[in-house]
Amino acid sequence: xxxxxxxxxxxxxxxxxxxxxxxxxxxIILQQxxxxxxxxxxxxxxxxxxAGKHExxxxxxTWMDPRWLITRAYGQPTEDERQRxxxxxxxxxxxxxxxxxxxxxxxxxxxxxxxVKGKITLRQFNRHVESINAFERNLTDNGALILxxxxxLDKKGQEKRLKKLASDPLTAWQVKxxxxxxxxxYDRFIDVSDQLISATHIEGAEWQVIDSSxxxxxxxxxAESIHTRIExxxxxxxxxxxxxxxxxxxxxRRALDEMSMKQSLTKTAYKEELSQLSARLYxxxxxxxxxxxxxxxxxxxxxxxxxxxxxxxxxGAMDARHYQVIPIAAPTDEEKAxxxxxxxxxxxxxxxxxxxYDRSWYGRVLVERVEGxxxxxDWQRAYREINEFEKELVDSGIVxxxxxxxxxxxxxxxxxxxxxxIAYKAWKLTDEDxxxxxxxxxxxxxxxxxxxxxxxxxxxxxxxxxxxxYFARIKVMREVCRxxxxxxxxxx
Amino acid sequence: xxxxxxxxxxxxxxxxxxxxxxxxxxxIILQQxxxxxxxxxxxxxxxxxxAGKHExxxxxxTWMDPRWLITRAYGQPTEDERQRxxxxxxxxxxxxxxxxxxxxxxxxxxxxxxxVKGKITLRQFNRHVESINAFERNLTDNGALILxxxxxLDKKGQEKRLKKLASDPLTAWQVKxxxxxxxxxYDRFIDVSDQLISATHIEGAEWQVIDSSxxxxxxxxxAESIHTRIExxxxxxxxxxxxxxxxxxxxxRRALDEMSMKQSLTKTAYKEELSQLSARLYxxxxxxxxxxxxxxxxxxxxxxxxxxxxxxxxxGAMDARHYQVIPIAAPTDEEKAxxxxxxxxxxxxxxxxxxxYDRSWYGRVLVERVEGxxxxxDWQRAYREINEFEKELVDSGIVxxxxxxxxxxxxxxxxxxxxxxIAYKAWKLTDEDxxxxxxxxxxxxxxxxxxxxxxxxxxxxxxxxxxxxYFARIKVMREVCRxxxxxxxxxx
Numbered sequence: 001x002x003x004x005x006x007x008x009x010x011x012x013x014x015x016x017x018x019x020x021x022x023x024x025x026x027x028i029i030l031q032q033x034x035x036x037x038x039x040x041x042x043x044x045x046x047x048x049x050x051a052g053k054h055e056x057x058x059x060x061x062t063w064m065d066p067r068w069l070i071t072r073a074y075g076q077p078t079e080d081e082r083q084r085x086x087x088x089x090x091x092x093x094x095x096x097x098x099x100x101x102x103x104x105x106x107x108x109x110x111x112x113x114x115x116v117k118g119k120i121t122l123r124q125f126n127r128h129v130e131s132i133n134a135f136e137r138n139l140t141d142n143g144a145l146i147l148x149x150x151x152x153l154d155k156k157g158q159e160k161r162l163k164k165l166a167s168d169p170l171t172a173w174q175v176k177x178x179x180x181x182x183x184x185x186y187d188r189f190i191d192v193s194d195q196l197i198s199a200t201h202i203e204g205a206e207w208q209v210i211d212s213s214x215x216x217x218x219x220x221x222x223a224e225s226i227h228t229r230i231e232x233x234x235x236x237x238x239x240x241x242x243x244x245x246x247x248x249x250x251x252x253r254r255a256l257d258e259m260s261m262k263q264s265l266t267k268t269a270y271k272e273e274l275s276q277l278s279a280r281l282y283x284x285x286x287x288x289x290x291x292x293x294x295x296x297x298x299x300x301x302x303x304x305x306x307x308x309x310x311x312x313x314x315x316g317a318m319d320a321r322h323y324q325v326i327p328i329a330a331p332t333d334e335e336k337a338x339x340x341x342x343x344x345x346x347x348x349x350x351x352x353x354x355x356x357y358d359r360s361w362y363g364r365v366l367v368e369r370v371e372g373x374x375x376x377x378d379w380q381r382a383y384r385e386i387n388e389f390e391k392e393l394v395d396s397g398i399v400x401x402x403x404x405x406x407x408x409x410x411x412x413x414x415x416x417x418x419x420x421x422i423a424y425k426a427w428k429l430t431d432e433d434x435x436x437x438x439x440x441x442x443x444x445x446x447x448x449x450x451x452x453x454x455x456x457x458x459x460x461x462x463x464x465x466x467x468x469x470y471f472a473r474i475k476v477m478r479e480v481c482r483x484x485x486x487x488x489x490x491x492x
Numbered sequence: 493x494x495x496x497x498x499x500x501x502x503x504x505x506x507x508x509x510x511x512x513x514x515x516x517x518x519x520i521i522l523q524q525x526x527x528x529x530x531x532x533x534x535x536x537x538x539x540x541x542x543a544g545k546h547e548x549x550x551x552x553x554t555w556m557d558p559r560w561l562i563t564r565a566y567g568q569p570t571e572d573e574r575q576r577x578x579x580x581x582x583x584x585x586x587x588x589x590x591x592x593x594x595x596x597x598x599x600x601x602x603x604x605x606x607x608v609k610g611k612i613t614l615r616q617f618n619r620h621v622e623s624i625n626a627f628e629r630n631l632t633d634n635g636a637l638i639l640x641x642x643x644x645l646d647k648k649g650q651e652k653r654l655k656k657l658a659s660d661p662l663t664a665w666q667v668k669x670x671x672x673x674x675x676x677x678y679d680r681f682i683d684v685s686d687q688l689i690s691a692t693h694i695e696g697a698e699w700q701v702i703d704s705s706x707x708x709x710x711x712x713x714x715a716e717s718i719h720t721r722i723e724x725x726x727x728x729x730x731x732x733x734x735x736x737x738x739x740x741x742x743x744x745r746r747a748l749d750e751m752s753m754k755q756s757l758t759k760t761a762y763k764e765e766l767s768q769l770s771a772r773l774y775x776x777x778x779x780x781x782x783x784x785x786x787x788x789x790x791x792x793x794x795x796x797x798x799x800x801x802x803x804x805x806x807x808g809a810m811d812a813r814h815y816q817v818i819p820i821a822a823p824t825d826e827e828k829a830x831x832x833x834x835x836x837x838x839x840x841x842x843x844x845x846x847x848x849y850d851r852s853w854y855g856r857v858l859v860e861r862v863e864g865x866x867x868x869x870d871w872q873r874a875y876r877e878i879n880e881f882e883k884e885l886v887d888s889g890i891v892x893x894x895x896x897x898x899x900x901x902x903x904x905x906x907x908x909x910x911x912x913x914i915a916y917k918a919w920k921l922t923d924e925d926x927x928x929x930x931x932x933x934x935x936x937x938x939x940x941x942x943x944x945x946x947x948x949x950x951x952x953x954x955x956x957x958x959x960x961x962y963f964a965r966i967k968v969m970r971e972v973c974r975x976x977x978x979x980x981x982x983x984x
Contacts (some may be wrong), residue, residue, distance in 0.1 A: 012534070024893070025915070025916040026916075028916045029915060029916045029919075032919040054812070054813070057812045058808070058810075058812045059810065060812075061807050061808070061812045062514075062804060062808035063806065065800065065804075066733075066803060066804065066807050066817040066848075067800070067803075067817050067850055068821035069817070070816065071812040071813060071816075072813075073813040078571050078572060079571040079572070080570060080571070080572050095578050102812070104813065127607070127731050145973045169775075170771060170774055170775060173778060173782075245945075279662060282662055283661075283662060284667060290665075303561075308557065308559070311558060311559075312557075312558065314553060315553050315554065315558050316550070316554035319546070319550065320546070320550045320552075320563040320594065321546075321549075321550045321563060321564075321565040321596065324562070325558040326557035326558075332824065332825050333824050333825050333826075334824045334825075334826055356558075358559055422523045423517070423521060424517040424520045426526040427521075433632045450911075
């Protein structure tokens, strides 16, 4: 893509000065329009050092209203960031709906430089490309607009710009020794850039190459392009553009029907096992803490299936300083103004810690599907999005346990009635529980799809026969112990 | 306080086992009651190592519903935490209304240990005590319930407990070499603890000393106490208990009337000064970045007083990667569920960065006061709370600039009319602006109080004559430059 760029003459100073006021006023008006929209805009700048990435971002901050803009540049990951999956910091920083985020290189920076300098193999480079595409496609599929600009200068032009920056005391600090090292690698840098932007030039997140030799033209070109693209996105209805075709086929296997729901344990056996498993879990979690192994333990299940009880058994066997229980109810308005996975990303555990999710991201393909809160295309596409999300957790070393707490309809009825009668359980039973119960069959279909479409080798489901609480709790405890043990074994 | 504790015999196992189920059920029911309340509960455990702080917290996590609980222990501050004021991490972690936070030592830990080991002077120790009291009083005054338990063991008892912990492979890791060092300093530890808890035994955040030699009794005693205190707090109306008497006297000086509103600059003078100040600010901010000096620049002012314009001039002269503009509009629901200062704490800049607040915490004593959103006692008490908040920022090294953008009523009318006519300004004008205008006199009183009661030597106000935009912008730019220069001078 980079060799197709044609150099154009720059704009004259007067011409430029005449264009700016009207363009700025259009940008400001557009920002107000954008604020009403239900999608965010990400504008990313990459390219040759000295080609004006920073200047453009600074300029846009001056031209636009900085109150509805965020700007992000990323250096070495901070301690907090290193303790989470690579994309955690990018997810955390996503602009809310109706706002703009300006990004300097961001998720493109490391793969590009590391490959240019031979620090990673082609295979690793390609894996980065896959991650980038998965991330961006996930955002655009959910309505985000992503604009990517590659700022290009030829080798001579770069040398000239770097020298000019270095000679001005106001900008000299911008030129670092690494910039000259990179300059020496110019041809390789362009070559790898070309590969990278070709491989990530996906629909809905296309690259535009900007000739940076003409500085004034560059600024106008970028701002005009941002204006046009946002305007088009608003006109075309924003969220309704679904680019990735959804390949959804309902589950073939009906896994819930195959469960042996009669399994049970005696009270004595339960007590003994619970006490053994608790001691084991306590030690395993402490070992995991020392070795910086994090875990995510996630529960889905029918109302009254015993999620709370099993969570209490797990936490009872862990150091309270090392875990956090996140109950998932209706999203807060900050959460509503973001991608549906954002609220789960934000609670990912630090190194050595455990996050227990009481209900989870599977809400997308359960309640949102059954109640019609999500459109068909949304929940059908979510299986893949969820698989990719979980893959990132697992790839970053997080131990991920997913439990479906299953009970029969009869057992649920019995528990509802019991809840009506026991004072300290009454709060748990709401009208919604009765309403959900009426949609048992729809939910069953949704669970079958979920289990089949998101049960991957890296992130398998554990279906828990929950009619007898003793049996269910022991099964969960045992599984969590086993998974932690495996992880500890792997790290030697 | 610590010498008054009387040792009691422990509960028998059977007796204990009989008490627990009913107590747990009461705790669970109470948590549901608490969830409806508009205040948070903080439960803090301090005391002798081995006296069961961790065990108690773990136990409470098992007895109560962990979904409405957060538990926090603090080690060495992380990178993110070190870059902010000391109390930033405690503010960030405050439980939302209706929830419980369990804290292990937390803000008591460092002052206590550092003074025991002679690392800080009595004067520094006393300053810590003041900070603790200011923090806790601020929370309780705004409705929070703070329960503090000091877990006591005598020297022999501690030795025994530490040996017992060390001998069990499940708990051996809890005993660190420092625990034995602290044990050797037992008498001094108790002496300093006694001073610390006496000095922080304030109304609404009282200490309760727990005899930890009797382990079962200890658990029941703490849980019963938590239950009783929360129940009482709910019954007494929670938020309505205002403990600190408010000493409010309206301002004597009418500072706004003394401003010379005719001041102006010619366009030529403005352009020249702006370009010089921009270059200066750019360099100063970059120097501040390199030296890890953070800044908070905050704007209050009449509607249409030119806040947006001046913010754009400031940001136009800064590296977009180093600042963040935070527009303060209606709080999100997460923000509403916290202390009114929480939303400002969360955006404090990292080292070397700048946060610009477009409107601020002064909303409490401006719009909330005038519109009656805050009760008299709330806004009257807020002056002191704000002074303490700003003192913490300044003490931590943050450069704090506070601007009141002032315009006359006539100028405001002119600008409102102008906004009605210019397309890219029309969005700024709302019905609320016209309504606010009708309350000009009430707002004027509020501004006078604000300027007089929160204009401290460390955090002075700059009143900006804003009828002419050129003059106003230059005045602000110059002040920000001056303050950064001062800070850079101080750090040599």
